[in-house]
Amino acid sequence: MAGQYPNDxxxxxxxxxxxxxxxxxxxxxxxxxxxxxxxxxxxxxxxPKEGELVKxxxxxxxxxxxxxxxxxxxxVSGKVVKVNSPLGDSPxxxxxxxxxxxxxxxxxxxxxxxxxxxxxxxxxxxxxxxxAD
Amino acid sequence: xxxxxxxxxxxxxxxxxxAAHRAxxxxxxxxxxxxxxxxxxxxxxxxxxxxxxxxxxxxVCHMGEVHFRGPRxxxxxxxxxxxxxxxxxxxxALYTVACWPSGGIVDDLxxxxxxxxxxxxxxxxxxxxxxxxxxxxxxxxxxxxEDASEATGLLAFQGPGAATALQALTGTPLEGMASFDVxxxxxxxxxxxxxxxxxxxxxxxxxxxxxxxxxxxxWERLLVAAEExxxxxxxxxxxxxxxxxxxLSLYGNDLDDQxxxxxxxxxxxxxxxGADFIGKEALLAQRxxxxxxxxxxxxxxxxxxxxxGYAIQATPDGNKLGTITSGGPGPTVGKNIALGYxxxxxxxxxxxxxxxxRGKLVEAEIVKGPFYKRAR
Numbered sequence: 001m002a003g004q005y006p007n008d009x010x011x012x013x014x015x016x017x018x019x020x021x022x023x024x025x026x027x028x029x030x031x032x033x034x035x036x037x038x039x040x041x042x043x044x045x046x047x048p049k050e051g052e053l054v055k056x057x058x059x060x061x062x063x064x065x066x067x068x069x070x071x072x073x074x075x076v077s078g079k080v081v082k083v084n085s086p087l088g089d090s091p092x093x094x095x096x097x098x099x100x101x102x103x104x105x106x107x108x109x110x111x112x113x114x115x116x117x118x119x120x121x122x123x124x125x126x127x128x129x130x131x132a133d
Numbered sequence: 134x135x136x137x138x139x140x141x142x143x144x145x146x147x148x149x150x151x152a153a154h155r156a157x158x159x160x161x162x163x164x165x166x167x168x169x170x171x172x173x174x175x176x177x178x179x180x181x182x183x184x185x186x187x188x189x190x191x192x193v194c195h196m197g198e199v200h201f202r203g204p205r206x207x208x209x210x211x212x213x214x215x216x217x218x219x220x221x222x223x224x225x226a227l228y229t230v231a232c233w234p235s236g237g238i239v240d241d242l243x244x245x246x247x248x249x250x251x252x253x254x255x256x257x258x259x260x261x262x263x264x265x266x267x268x269x270x271x272x273x274x275x276x277x278x279e280d281a282s283e284a285t286g287l288l289a290f291q292g293p294g295a296a297t298a299l300q301a302l303t304g305t306p307l308e309g310m311a312s313f314d315v316x317x318x319x320x321x322x323x324x325x326x327x328x329x330x331x332x333x334x335x336x337x338x339x340x341x342x343x344x345x346x347x348x349x350x351x352w353e354r355l356l357v358a359a360e361e362x363x364x365x366x367x368x369x370x371x372x373x374x375x376x377x378x379x380x381l382s383l384y385g386n387d388l389d390d391q392x393x394x395x396x397x398x399x400x401x402x403x404x405x406x407g408a409d410f411i412g413k414e415a416l417l418a419q420r421x422x423x424x425x426x427x428x429x430x431x432x433x434x435x436x437x438x439x440x441x442g443y444a445i446q447a448t449p450d451g452n453k454l455g456t457i458t459s460g461g462p463g464p465t466v467g468k469n470i471a472l473g474y475x476x477x478x479x480x481x482x483x484x485x486x487x488x489x490x491r492g493k494l495v496e497a498e499i500v501k502g503p504f505y506k507r508a509r
Contacts, residue, residue, distance in 0.1 A: 040160075040171075040370065041178045043462040044438060062491070064438045066177040066462055067370055069491065095176075 004033045006099055010115060011124035014073040024112055027076055030103040034128055039065040042094040045087045047105055052080045054107060056114050076114045082106035148194035149286060149348050157366055165259030167195040170368035180371035181464045184292045184334055188364030190355050191289040191372060194348060197261030198285040201252045203276030210244060210252050212410050213268060215394055215403040221246045226313045226331055229402045232412025236393040236419055240264050241384055243331060245315045257384045286348025290355055291338030294362035299339060302358060322354040335379025336507055377470060378463045378505035380430055386441055387428060387458040387472050395419055397428045427480040429499045431471040437495030439471035444489040454479055457488060463504055470504045
């Protein structure tokens, strides 16, 4: 199920992903396929504004699905430099393309070393398997 | 919908359709002590829309069926519920509630009059044991009270395409059946059923009772019929959004032991000028004193989703006025909608209040009547 959890991403146990740009200075953030399957139909995404600071492991926004609201946790610390504003009108992108059109924010890393705490795709899938048991 | 979890020591029960749900790829959740499908593959919004435009097929085998039989059955049920059971003709059904002596609601339910001496009462799954004990305690020797929940299969077939799709499977003419009519001994797809034009979706549709051993075969046939009519199997998630848009109450959220039908906007199911029933004195007293709080319908004006348990207040620095009991997106109405109790003086349609959505105060307006009404 490699397509479900791309190898070029880093993952958290809170089911967010981070895609580091080649320079290693910024990361794009979203939620994983597993998170999307758990959430069901997403109807609203609340994200920080550009320029706001986020901290690793802390809440940076929330996702409303039909059934429930869920917090989003920042995989890394830094400044929000871009927000996927089309999600405002099209929250369904999160369900349809969680790793592409469904991305949420881009962060300029303030502590690049934090990425060491994130999981590679195989470790994340191992974590999912363990949680299911 | 707030699933009522079963006690820890007790494994949730399965309806006869558990394997069928698994085979359809359903996400199964513990709801009121039952493993039930929350949603199937396409998701809650697709299932909701299929029911509004075509047909939705629902497993509601978890609900409780209680038969009251005997010459005094009508008298017995009349005493248990607030509605006019005495005025109910054979072949008709009545939505009503049972109250405690305090006027608080034991359960909301449907009474089906199958024969002059035979009433079927369908109750909420999570309340079945409580209801049965209460019914038996109060009926005494007036008539027999039989719990047929285990032996009965119940499916709901709902949506604008339901009648046409169902007619193809039965020789019994359906066009003569009005809303809240019930027909016993109908043959449907080769299965003996009772057919009622009732439901919980704010659409036209039917609820179909059969023997538990026949329900898997009937489900398979009805699923094909639903799919041919542009529909599909629908889980509890969409059942909740459908009923919320229709402003149909959910016991455990909008109704409970502490709320009276008058507060809940269910005055129309209470007949205070007729036969005596349990809770009547309390309800008469409440009506005389005045109803202090009411269940109101809210449309969210600001960006926010009100959910069960969120506080309602009048001003940003004001005290809590009341609580949201049900809320979420209304897929057909295209707005975030909610129900909640507020003091009567704040319950007028048009009133704007604030809902505390996880620390963010979001403006909401009280509206009259259902959020969604089907075209007739």
